[in-house]
Structures are given as structure tokens and as C-alpha cells.
Amino acid sequence: MNKHQIYELKIDPQFFEGVINKSKAFELRKDDCPYSVGDTLHLLEYNAETGKYTGRSCLSKVDYILRDYPGLLPGYCVMSISGCVVRVEPNYYYHRHMGSYKLYQRNHDGTSNKIDQHWDEEVIRKQCYELNGWTYKPKTKRS
Secondary structure, three states: OOOOOEEEEEEOHHHHHHHHOOOOOEEEEEOOOOOOOOOEEEEEEEEOOOOEEEEEEEEEEEEEEEEOOOOOOOOEEEEEEEEEEEEEOOOEEEEEEOOEEEEEEEOOOOOEEEEEEEOOHHHHHHHHHHHHOOOOOOOOOOO
């Protein structure tokens, strides 16, 4: 019985857009992993110009694999993919710890770096929203 695998792969933003809007239902890849039908590709959007991950990713199922076919370069395969589930991991987040609010930057390897700390949640929240490129709206106080 074949146990399906999950493969993490970098993907250029222009190709990532095609996958998430379903106009691109395939992946052309170097055949350097034992890919098989039923596996999952965890496609991580990566901007080669900045050398950074964007924080967006997509999980897609491998439905078919084409290998060793005339016109396909040796050592490459084309995988038909489906079921794109988009995940967005914010690059910055905050949480309360021992009475103050700490702001962290999330790294692709799963680690985080503390980049700021403040006693006022709104100060850290605003900074977190701005760093992630989100629209900041102050919390309204309940009376």
C-alpha cells in the first residue's frame, strides 16, 4: 500500500496566481522526488526578485503524472493537479505575554523573531496590520 506524501515546493507568483484561479492545472517540475498520484503538493509562493516567501501557499492533489514522453526533457515530469486550497500565513503576528504585547516576524522555517514590544495592544496591532499590508481599523471601545 502506497502512503501518499506531501511535497513543499517553491512557486513563482505568476504561476501561483494561475493555480489559485484554476487556469493552470499542472506543474512542470524536475523529477527529483518520488512523486506519485495521490500525493499533495504544498506550493509556497516565492518571489525570486526579493528572495522571500510571500506567506501565501496552496495545497493541491496530484491526479496524473507524465514522465519519459517525447518532447519532455529527460529528468522532468508534468503533474496534473486539482483541489487547490489556499492558505495565507501572515508574515507578522502579535500576542500578549506577561503583561505586554510582542510583535513577531514569521520565518519560512517555522521559527519567529521578536521585532517589537509594547504595553499598548493597539500600538502593536496597528504595526502588525501595516507590516502585513492590511487595512488597520482601531478597535471601538464598548461603553
